[in-house]
Amino acid sequence: MRTHHALAFLLLFVITSGASENASTSRGCGLDLLPQYVSLCDLDTIWGIVVEAVAGAGALITLLLMLILLVRLPFIKDKEKRDPVGVHFLFLLGTLGLFGLTFAFIIRQDETICSVRRFLWGVLFALCFSCLLSQAWRVRSLVRHGKSPSGWQLVGMALCLMLVQVIIAIEWLVLTVLRNAKPACAYEPMDFVMALIYDMVLLVATLGLALCTLCGKFKKWKQNGVCILVTAFLSVLTWVAWMTMYLFGNAALQQGEAWGDPTLAITLVASGWVFVIFHAIPEVHCAILPAPQENTPNYFDTSQPRMRETAFEEDVQLPRTYMENKAFSMDEHNAALRTAGFRNGSLGKRPSAPFRSNVYQPTEMAVVLNGGTIPTAPPSYTGRHLW
Structure with a gap:
């Protein structure tokens, strides 16, 4: 009889200890998960699950576009389509980085995570905007002169423009974190936005140069210019929205600390999908699309001159x-x-x-x-x- 009481007491102790452990962990997460990664699987944090799923889908589509471009690269014979392939890869790489950086704003903050956030945010956006600016320069040359800069010039221009933001980010880390020994997470929203002024300059320059691609005599390249213009315009709207919410909206709603990370995470996801839908997919499709044969007449093109009508006895042998x-x-x-x-x-x-x-x-x-x-x-x- 004492044995049965001992087994019942032991079973009750195990159940009670398991319940206390499950109470200390979030719903949907394992028992051995580190506390800083709980937001990745916490079913009570709805915004984290939704943003994580959307960012994961965007990353998969970006990888698929890179794979398609890599597989079709040997079959791209047109020089005007083959030269910007390097810029396409850089742009897709920057977009993939934006989707990956989203997870850094979902997990809990620490010194390493905050340093990664401050450094990669400006650098990745600078890479994407630099590629867009290089593409706008290329399309402007094609629309006006029918020739584009070489691929090395486009890639070099994008990397040099991005390097400026890399220097700015490194300077902030050295002066703020290392020399002044301030915590990497102890920064005001205005300081975060002021460190991104160079990204805003690149975005405005891209929007202005994209407008210039609409004027020229080679009309077949204007569609590429329209895609760049739409991408830059939607990016401007996205940046205006998140900066307004991050600087003023959250504080007005008394949710400054609680809504800070969700605002930045949603901005990364929204910008990434804008880049994929309005620029990456049209450019990859244009690059892998075979060029039409020059000898084949287009009977539906009314802009072409009509064929010369010849007499029956002139060309036909009876x-x-x-x-x-x-x-x-x-x-x-x-x-x-x-x-x-x-x-x-x-x-x-x-x-x-x-x-x-x-x-x-x-x-x-x-x-x-x-x-x-x-x-x-x-x-x-x-x-x-x-x-």
Whole structure:
């Protein structure tokens, strides 16, 4: 009897200890998960789960676009489409980094996470905006002159423009965290925004240069310029919205600390999807699309001049059968003239020279057209000889 009481007490102790451990962990997370990663699986934190799922889907689509571009690269023969492939890869790499950085704003803050946030936010956006600016420069050259800069020039321009933001971010880490020994997470929202002024300059320059791509004589490249313009315009709206909410909206709603990370995470996801939908997918599709053959006429293009209408006898060679039939028709015409002379009482009289030339000239032509042989009269002709 004592044994049964001991087993019941032991079972009750295990159940009670398990319940206390489950109470200390979040719903949807394991027991051995570190506390700073609880937001990644906490079902009570709805915004984290939704943003995490949307960011994961964007990362998968970006990887798929990179794979498609890599596989189709050997089949891209057009020089104007092959040169910007390097910039496409850099842009997709920056977009993939934005989706990955989203997870850094979902997990709990510490010194390392805050340093990564401050450094990569400006650098990744600078990379994306630099690639957009290089693409706008390329499309502007194509629209106006029909030629684009080389691929190395486009990649070099994008990397050099991004390098400026890298220097700014490193300078902030050295001066703020290392020299002044301030916590990396102890920064005001205004300080975070002021460190991104160079990114705003790149975005405004991209928007202005994209407007210039709409003017030019080579109209087939204007669609690329429209995609860049729409991407830059939506990015401006996104940045205005998140800065307004991050600087003033959260404080006005008395949710400054609670809504700070969600605001930045949603901004990363929204910007990444804008880049994928309005720029990455159209550019990759344009790059892998085969160029139309130049010799194939487009009958639906009304801007092209009409084909020259030629005479039937100028380009088409008549078959020999038609020529023989033409010879027989001339001989029948000859016979008709002779019959007319017979009816007019000229039987037994030799026709005059002009009449004879008019009568026999078509027959001689028929002989020439018939290849040197004299055509015979149709079997139905039963008229008498004039002489």
